Amino acid sequence: MRHLAAALRGRLRRSLTGLLILLLACGPLVACSSESDDNPLNIPTYDPEAAASAEASESAAAAEASAEAAGVVTAESMSTDRYVVTSIPEDLDKQQTEILKAFVNYDQVTWNIWFTGTGVENAEPLTTAEEYQYVYGNYEDVKGETVGGVVRISVTEVFAMSPTEAQVIVCDDQSDLTSYDASGQENTDPAALQGRYEVLISMVNEGSGWVTSNEATLSTNECTVGP
Numbered sequence: 002m003r004h005l006a007a008a009l010r011g012r013l014r015r016s017l018t019g020l021l022i023l024l025l026a027c028g029p030l031v032a033c034s035s036e037s038d039d040n041p042l043n044i045p046t047y048d049p050e051a052a053a054s055a056e057a058s059e060s061a062a063a064a065e066a067s068a069e070a071a072g073v074v075t076a077e078s079m080s081t082d083r084y085v086v087t088s089i090p091e092d093l094d095k096q097q098t099e100i101l102k103a104f105v106n107y108d109q110v111t112w113n114i115w116f117t118g119t120g121v122e123n124a125e126p127l128t129t130a131e132e133y134q135y136v137y138g139n140y141e142d143v144k145g146e147t148v149g150g151v152v153r154i155s156v157t158e159v160f161a162m163s164p165t166e167a168q169v170i171v172c173d174d175q176s177d178l179t180s181y182d183a184s185g186q187e188n189t190d191p192a193a194l195q196g197r198y199e200v201l202i203s204m205v206n207e208g209s210g211w212v213t214s215n216e217a218t219l220s221t222n223e224c225t226v227g228p
Contacts, residue, residue, distance in 0.1 A: 073098075074089065074098060074101060074102060075089070076088055076089050079102075079105045081109065082151070083112070083113075083116055083150070083151050083152065084108070084109050084112055084151075084152055084154065085151055085152070085153045085154065086105065086153075086154050086155075086156065087153055087154065087155045087226045087227045087228070088155045088156065088157075088226070088227055089101060089156045089159075090156060090157070090158060090159055093159060094161075096161045096164075097159045097161050099211065100159055100161060100167045100169065100204060100211050101156065101159050101169065103127075103204065103210060103211035103212070104156075104159075104169045104202055104204060104211070104213070105156075106127060107124070107127040107128065107212070107213045108154065108171075108202075110123050110124055110127055111124050111127075111136060112152055114136075114140060115147070115148045116147065116148055116149070117147065118144070118145060118146060118147040121136065121137055121140040124136050124137075126212075127212055127213060128212050128213045128214070129205065129207070129212055129213070129214045131214070132212075132213055132214055132215060144183075145182070145183030146180060146181060146182055146183060146188075147180070147181050148178050148179070148180050148181070148194075149178065149179045149180075149181065150177040150178040150179055151177045151178075152173065152174065152175055152177070152178060153174040153177070153226045154171050154172070154173055154174070154226065155171060155172040155174075155224070155225070155226040155227055156169065156170075156171050157170045157171060157172060157224075158170040164206065165205055165206045165207075166203075166204075166205055166206075167203075167204045167205075167206075167211065168201060168202065168203050168204065169201075169202045169204065170199065170200070170201050170202075170219070171199070171200050171202065172197060172198070172199050172200075172224035172225060172226050173197065173198045173199075173200050174197045174225075174226040175194055175195055175196055175197070175198070176195045176196070176197065177195075178194055178195060179194075180194055196221050196222050197221070197222050197223070197224055197225065197226070198218050198220070198221055198224070199218070199219040199220040199221075199223060199224040200216055200217065200218055200219065201216070201217045201218075201219055202215070202216050203215040203216075203217075
């Protein structure tokens with residue numbers, strides 16, 4: 002998100018491991034348990050509750066895999082370790098889904114610039130020429146500085162206004178973030194960095210896919226991203 006670099010300068014602008022082991026050990030359709038007092042030989046015994054839980058987990062995983070294979074996006078499928086999408090609108094049509102995917106791709110790339118302090122050139126194909134110059138200028142202003150932590154994003158609206166114009170509204174929760182100068186010393190300004198920002202992202206399709214053309218901050222510390 003392009004406004005983060007300005008926040009680093011203090012002038013914000015417009016802005017399931019255990020279960021998997023159990024399943025591998027006991028197989029996909031049978032759940033097992035072992036109580037050492039009643040079963041000194043540690044022979045697995047059938048546990049109906051564990052079996053039901055395992056089957057439910059398998060069904061959920063299969064449903065998510067099927068949805069992704071069909072091109073359906075979920076909040077989980079668009080999340081990474083440092084970029085967590087907590088919610089997206091329901092019942093998006095094909096065009097809205099493509100807009101959402103393009104926005105998340107852009108947002109993850111630009112956040113990764115601030116997380117790593119590198120890769121600003123990766124934002125160029127995902128933005129208009131004017132927007133890229135803004136991102137690049139922010140990058141140059143804080144070159145060498147980085148951000149740590151996890152950013153949480155709730156996508157609240159996806160508007161397809163025409164075949165070539167769209168807008169996305171998100172709540173951007175930066176409360177977990179910390180910033181570091183070029184020497185690695187923490188220089189976090191909580192008032193500038195660790196807020197919640199409702200942001201309007203404008204996007205255009207110039208013939209080769211959706212790209213970001215502008216961001217504007219609608220409110221500060223009023224929106225929420227949910228659990």
